[in-house]
Amino acid sequence: MKKIIFLIIALTILPSLLAFDIDIHKKSSNEVLIAGIDKPAKFVFDITNNGGTNSIEFYNLLGFYMTPTGKIPLNPGINENQN
Numbered sequence: 001m002k003k004i005i006f007l008i009i010a011l012t013i014l015p016s017l018l019a020f021d022i023d024i025h026k027k028s029s030n031e032v033l034i035a036g037i038d039k040p041a042k043f044v045f046d047i048t049n050n051g052g053t054n055s056i057e058f059y060n061l062l063g064f065y066m067t068p069t070g071k072i073p074l075n076p077g078i079n080e081n082q083n
Contacts (some may be wrong), residue, residue, distance in 0.1 A: 021051035022074065050075040 027044040046058075055071040 016027055020054055020056070021049070021057075022054075023048040023050060047074065049076050 025046045027046050053073070053075055055073045057071050058066055058068070060066055
């Protein structure tokens with residue numbers, strides 16, 4: 001019983017210890033994608049890293065092309081504008 005309680009406590013605390021301390025604010029306001037038109041929808045984010053040096057990577061669930069690709073390094077206390 002003690003092992004189960006320890007496991008539950010560890011699983012609830014561990015994600016908060018491994019989480020990034022970043023702030024993300026959306027700056028764009030007119031994101032519209034119309035099928036059949038070759039103009040991209042642009043999303044602009046202001047990302048601030050409040051913790052140590054980390055890197056992030058953007059993913060999407062639909063499989064469309066996105067930039068920037070790959071890992072983006074985030075230095076502590078610096079704002080990065082990604083679009």
